[in-house]
Amino acid sequence: MATTVLQPRSSTYSRAGIYEWLTTTDHKKIGIMYVLTAYIFFFTGGILALGIRTELAAPGTQLLEPGLYNQVFTMHGTTMIFLFVMPMLAGFANYIVPLQIGAADMAFPRINALSFWLIPLSGILLFLGFATGGAAAAGWTSYAPLSATEPGRGQDLWIVALILNGTSSILSAINFLATIFKLRAPGMTLLRMPIFVWTQLVTSVLLLFAVPVLTSALIMLFIDRNYGGGFFDPAVGGDPILWQHVFWFFGHPEVYIMILPAMGVISEVLPVFSRRPLFGYKAFVLATVAIGALGFGVWAHHMFTTGAVYFPFFAFATFLISVPTGVKMFNWIATMWRGRLSFTTPMLFAVGFLSAFLIGGLDGAFSAAVPVDFALQDTYWIVSHLHYVLFGGSAFGIMAATYYWFPKMFGARLDERLGKIHFTLQFIGTNLAFFPMHLLGINGMPRRIQDYAPYAGWQEWNLLSTVGAFMIAASMLPLLWNIFVTLRGPRDAGDDPWDGNTLEWATTSPPPAYNFEHLPEVRSERPLFDLKHGLAHGQTSPAIPAHAGEGPA
Amino acid sequence: MPASRVPTRLVLLLAAAALGLAGCAEAQGPIGHGPGFFPPPPISDRGLQIDSLYQVVFWIAAAIFVLVEALLIWAVVRYRRRGDDSLPTQTHGNLVLEVIWTVIPAAIVLFLFVASMDTLAKVESQEDPPSVTVDVTGFQWQWTFDYKAEGLSFTGEGDKGPELVLPVNETVRINLHGNDVVHAFYVPQFLYKKDVVPGRVNSFDVRVEQPGTYNGQCAEFCGLAHQAMRFTMRVVPRAEYEAWVAAEQEKAKATPTPGASAGATLQVSAANAASFEQSTLEAPADTAIAIAFDNKDPAQPHNVAIKGANPDGSDFSGKPIANAGEKVTYTTPPLKAGTYTFYCAVHPNMQGTLTVK
Amino acid sequence: MAVQAELLAHQGQEHSQGEHEGLANTALLGMLLFITSEVMFFGGLFAVYFSIRAKHGAEWLHPPTLPEGIHFAVNPIVIVATVLLIISSFTMQWGIWRIRKGDRSGMNRAIAVTLLLGVVFLALQAYDYSLLINEGIRLNSGIFGSLFYTMTGFHGAHVFGGVVGLAVILARGAAGQFSAKHHVAVEAVSIYWHFVDVVWIALFTTLYILR
């Protein structure tokens, strides 16, 4: 297997003491801490989800009284979004982006450490709510005036936690942009960057533009709650609808913040395990930028039933987003077409992503049809949509990333057999848990209810969904066991266990503190592939008629 | 690559099974009386419009789903690595194909957009004058249905909502008012919902074409008892509707003018939905009590109810419920000596103690 | 096997092509990106302001946006404060020009004047608040008060942040830490200070002139 000059394994890295971890500014250590923290919050949020599903398994009260139920789903949504998906993707990006562009670290290492430490801090503040007589209970969207009038410290803690969490996101966005613009290795032009880096670039721009707006909304809410402000109170001239506008101006770009880097992971994994270049690299870059840009023009599709939005604009923009997303979908499949596909665990999760995200994306297109959304809004259909894109999409991408980059981070490959058990359980569990929600939603089951009437005919599908949820939970056990045994085993993965294309595989596993001793020359988006196979393969110029027969025609 | 082939095939099989299972949901139809792939049969003119749009979107989405999943499964099965480790052709892209799969989805969504806007115009259209207008107020956590022209008002209690009675085949206008937080008026068989937003009045027209009784529910999360904001809707022929209006007007008139024979009058008031302004009350035993209730709350309806005060042991609940800012006097049955809990039937968390001596 | 280009070990990379210039550029880019996020933050507040204003139309500055019988008038003190803040942007820029020419004490003088103007601005704003509060316009006296104090208050907080930054610059400048080539921190603070000034001009225009 062809690799660059081998480095003696650096032992400083893996044997670092606790103190070193706490004070580190090394992007790789920070990345690992991000990922670890995010996994802890994933399991926490998942346990809350099991609470929800247990409660809804049958009509009546099983486990959670209404008051507690409301706290649980609010904390579930908030945790999964702000403490699982966002830090997890930021963590992988932290570890991988500097390696993929051939940099020694992030542009501002100390700010990077600060960004990380704000995450556990915000998580602790958020969960403190349970200890102060009740966590936030107004939903992850915390619509005013409900969120402005709910008594209890939980909601205030929620606000403060999200402001800190947002600060972390803003700082890390600045850091990624500066890193990507200023620290690329010689030869690494923008159009030779791996797609994962591109998605992180666009995501950072989205964060930079969207999160500060959420911060201003949160501050207004805090003032309404604590200092008699009237922003969302119509009695003194405020406007409740404004919260929704400001929240969703952040909230919709937020969902692309959560999917784009996962798409980036998929775009790394598919080519490697198909042994083909990414089909339509430039189209991919364009589609990513287009999704990011359009993402700022669709926020009011969450507000179709308020009667306070201009439908044609928002419906059109929402529909339009399907087009660049479709381009990605087809390009991914074309990447696999005529490849030599090996189904390692990361590849399985990538294929699982394509199949599940497709369902979630099409669900979204239903909601773009405004009158259809009148039927679907705030029903379990939406819950189904959001889990197909967030769990079937983002979380599958995260699992792919976990299996794919684990050898780079720890020098050992996760066990393939356990990985396949994990994938199988998770894939079936996902469809079992979230598919029936479509049927519940279209037949009128509203979301965010602790109980439903037995006559509604919703029991069977709810029970099925609960079974699926527990299956997902079961799928996490082989993962945890896998990590445990692998870390105790030999670290013998080598530098480039997957026959990779990008620069992170050109250094040791794990890399030394300064990342690279020698960098291969960068003359395409697959520098390592060029090194191994010669540039000729890599440089077949795209899109000339002579190749027309080679796509999946 | 050490990916062993047997587990791979097993995984693929299971994956296909899971997808198939999802697909079967339609073929088998509902489990028991449970829901299927399509909305419940629409009962209103506008619901029918939405239903046909849903069908269009559904079949297009289903076709895309089948096509893309098929391509994916084909790629997975056909191009899996079978011992041959050589490097496949390196294709970097294909302009013609990429244009095709940009343009076709663009055309599809353009069509869907036009179809949606067309349906939207029909769904949101309003006809003046409507034959019946109902002013609906959503509050934490129940509904009030005001038939202003008919002088009728109904307010729900607990999870027993009021009944919305409508004449069949006539255009009804629903005006939605809110004072506290956002709610949403939702009848699944309308395939339609609209938010109740404090500080603005939303309104929609609907013509119900199927007589019957239907359930509705608040669809926008509004706090503790959101799931209890249920109501029923009864759609009846014109004659029956008129008879119902007349009977209800009669009932409203017949509500006893209060206080006449009561042994004592208690002053009770409430200014918000957290508590009454009185936490303890006292009254003489074995005589009817008049309760002069002043609802000072600018936003919400309240009443006074007493646990176990009826002769049959059930709770006494003052009728009618006092709307925001109204004063109403209730007369209780004679009470035996003892301690009772009084509360608001609309907000059971508002409680106090009534001592009868 | 392809030719393996022996490239610079990464550590040397950014340092090789003019070490300070590379680092300074990165720091300034960071500051510009940070300011972008600040623009979006104030953008959120402004959007809410204009949206609520539009909703009230001619009723703006009448109940319920302000309490009954209370009028919102511009205190002349605010105009003075505005002029001083604008001047401070010029003195800031003057400081930049001085240090670019290597004139350390010139820069220190300019920074000191800027800092002083910033402090005076804050004092005048505090005085204006006290007048308004006496007139009955408060954070909780209707939507106008909520908007007014939130927007100007967060701007004030940013001025305060700038003043702290200026103080640090002044201390470092007095210790002779800057030179014609070596003054990223000064450039960064100056970008920030100009930004804060521009926000104030926008606030002054919307809250006082276009009301």
Ligand code: HEA
């Ligand atoms: C990762 C997160 C993520 C992603 C990627 C998306 C993607 C999309 N979402 Fe989703 N959405 C959420 C997360 C996400 N969403 C969440 C969390 C909520 C709920 C928030 C809450 O209220 O709590 C929500 C809610 C939501 C609503 C509001 C529903 C309501 O409350 O009434 C709408 C409405 O339009 C919508 C639309 C879309 C659309 C059109 C896309 C598109 O981007 C999808 C595009 C993809 C495809 C369409 C599939 C692939 C394309 C092809 C194969 C090409 C051919 C296709 C066609 C021609 C159609 N979403």
Ligand code: HEA
């Ligand atoms: C990325 C985001 C994400 C993820 C991954 C999930 C994951 C899951 N979600 Fe969640 N969900 C949301 C985002 C997410 N959700 C959001 C945004 C909402 C809306 C909230 C709102 O309305 O405000 C929501 C709401 C929501 C609801 C609707 C509640 C309601 O409206 O009343 C339901 C109901 O079933 C649900 C279920 C689930 C389930 C079963 C999972 C499962 O996939 C979870 C699987 C994971 C586990 C089960 C963890 C496994 C743990 C172990 C095995 C224990 C090991 C323990 C240790 C080692 C300590 N979610």
Ligand code: CUA
């Ligand atoms: Cu009212 Cu939900």
Ligand SMILES: [Cu+2]
């Ligand atoms: Cu959205």
